Amino acid sequence: MSAYCELSQLGKTYPSPNGPAVIVQDFNLKIAKGEFVCLIGHSGCGKSTVLSMLAGLSEISEGGIILDGKELTGPGPDRGVVFQSPSLLPWLTAFENVMLGINQVFYTASKDERRQIAEYYLTVVGLGDAMHKRPAELSQGMRQRVGIARAFALKPRMLLLDEPFGMLDALTRYELQQVLLTLWRKERITALMVTHDVDESLFLSDRIVCMTDGPAATIGDIVPVNFPRPRERKAIMEHPDYAPLRSRLIQFLEVGAHERVPYVAPPPRMSPAAAF
Amino acid sequence: MAFLEIERAFKGFGPKWNRTEVLADINLEVEKGEFVAIVGFSGAGKTTLINLLSGLVTPDKGVAKFDGKPITGPGSERGVVFQNYSLLPWLTVTENIALAVGQTFPQWSGEQRRAQVAKFIALVNLTPAAGKLPRELSGGMRQRVAVARALAVEPKVLLLDEPLSALDALTRANLQDEITRIKREDDTTIVLITNDPDEAILLADRVIPLTAGPNATLGMSIPITIPRPRDRRTIADHADFKRIRLELVEYLLKSAHSRKTVLDRKLVLPDIEPEDLLLPWSQRNRRTPIRRNEIKTAEVEVEK
Numbered sequence: 001m002s003a004y005c006e007l008s009q010l011g012k013t014y015p016s017p018n019g020p021a022v023i024v025q026d027f028n029l030k031i032a033k034g035e036f037v038c039l040i041g042h043s044g045c046g047k048s049t050v051l052s053m054l055a056g057l058s059e060i061s062e063g064g065i066i067l068d069g070k071e072l073t074g075p076g077p078d079r080g081v082v083f084q085s086p087s088l089l090p091w092l093t094a095f096e097n098v099m100l101g102i103n104q105v106f107y108t109a110s111k112d113e114r115r116q117i118a119e120y121y122l123t124v125v126g127l128g129d130a131m132h133k134r135p136a137e138l139s140q141g142m143r144q145r146v147g148i149a150r151a152f153a154l155k156p157r158m159l160l161l162d163e164p165f166g167m168l169d170a171l172t173r174y175e176l177q178q179v180l181l182t183l184w185r186k187e188r189i190t191a192l193m194v195t196h197d198v199d200e201s202l203f204l205s206d207r208i209v210c211m212t213d214g215p216a217a218t219i220g221d222i223v224p225v226n227f228p229r230p231r232e233r234k235a236i237m238e239h240p241d242y243a244p245l246r247s248r249l250i251q252f253l254e255v256g257a258h259e260r261v262p263y264v265a266p267p268p269r270m271s272p273a274a275a276f
Numbered sequence: 277m278a279f280l281e282i283e284r285a286f287k288g289f290g291p292k293w294n295r296t297e298v299l300a301d302i303n304l305e306v307e308k309g310e311f312v313a314i315v316g317f318s319g320a321g322k323t324t325l326i327n328l329l330s331g332l333v334t335p336d337k338g339v340a341k342f343d344g345k346p347i348t349g350p351g352s353e354r355g356v357v358f359q360n361y362s363l364l365p366w367l368t369v370t371e372n373i374a375l376a377v378g379q380t381f382p383q384w385s386g387e388q389r390r391a392q393v394a395k396f397i398a399l400v401n402l403t404p405a406a407g408k409l410p411r412e413l414s415g416g417m418r419q420r421v422a423v424a425r426a427l428a429v430e431p432k433v434l435l436l437d438e439p440l441s442a443l444d445a446l447t448r449a450n451l452q453d454e455i456t457r458i459k460r461e462d463d464t465t466i467v468l469i470t471n472d473p474d475e476a477i478l479l480a481d482r483v484i485p486l487t488a489g490p491n492a493t494l495g496m497s498i499p500i501t502i503p504r505p506r507d508r509r510t511i512a513d514h515a516d517f518k519r520i521r522l523e524l525v526e527y528l529l530k531s532a533h534s535r536k537t538v539l540d541r542k543l544v545l546p547d548i549e550p551e552d553l554l555l556p557w558s559q560r561n562r563r564t565p566i567r568r569n570e571i572k573t574a575e576v577e578v579e580k
Contacts, residue, residue: 078553171316
């Protein structure tokens, strides 16, 4: 597996009156191109800290992150972020909010082409007839759709999702998980999503990275999720692997996260070709 | 004849030229002592539906009946708990509840009324806060006052309009237990409106999905056979729970999917790549965007 995004020896410390407070320590993860990885853990363990370092919104204290062969130094439009609250500009319409980023990264394209991009993504997320409304006129779920459209429209190298459905009711959450998955399947953008919803992570991801409790949080377990794609909720919930995977994750969150035994990667399996 | 029923009811809002048909062909029957949960998306018309039952809204067509008689307005035999508590901010907990009790039982003595108010404050465990104003209480406590007020008038039906959706998970769980206890002790008829399928299955005897609006209608009701008492922590492992939840969610999501409008305009996604804004200006010399067919990739194998 060649790593498209590599987080090595990543750490975050804040200065405090009682010496430095270590939030995240020795975080090592390789993400392949086109992979969907979920990061789960208890609230406050440092999941979002890892994500915001990757987004460039939080300074890296130790180690580094390489994305597509280049080390990250700050925020940039090559990483699309979807926040828990959609963070839209209230005086702009949904369309204008999306255009804001598009005008930046597609500045060489014609006006028509830029408009087409915004219209395409807003329609695909289900806002075809509401794209000229302001955030105040949209429901919470619709605002989050704008957030998703805005992130995908920039064709980022990587998609970073910070509990994007945490504030939504259960039904809207299911609906938007489906929207996200459909769009992701079309574009195959490498994605890292922070969540604390076990079912959500099983439905969406290829791999689930479990974080131990903070302070000095690190990776406690990595669970591969091999359900076939395209995925359908019903089929997945009835899949024989679903219950064991789910209980493994819940077991980790209830017990393992507190034990804080760092994860040791299993030795790479030799492929049949390499044996010769 | 059912205790509480709605027959072929339609309800829309707005003038003719800009009308939204919210509910269409609603049929509902609730038996005495039954706990029914109605689950639907936000904005589907759940509150309009419960307003038909409480009498705050009259249907355009069709009829809502209570105990065989058509519902023409609100009445104390149907207690309502609203999502936003709706307490009078200048009255204390005791006064808020006393107001409702006094209106409903004018023939009672002051002593009787005081006893009734105190009993229901105690029922929701708010005795220490009885003299406080709503603004001095947390959201969960306010909602408990609203529940106590609805129960203190001894209604025959309790209508709960998303009473828990604004609360945090812990308070929510406590109030869910409270509702279960009230149901078990008094055998009240309850209609609960919620957007949380898990909550509906945990609490109710029967769940009915309300399809996505406009023109929302009730789907087939699903009886919940999971034995009581139900434990929040272990219910998720129950085979029936999974089946009912899946059936309910699939039905609702399908209804939301079919509501999507088909667009007649053609969507075009330009085949271009974004510019790298992290490059210094001196290296950005393009005047037109990179087309995807210009990108050339080559794979090279390297011997180790």
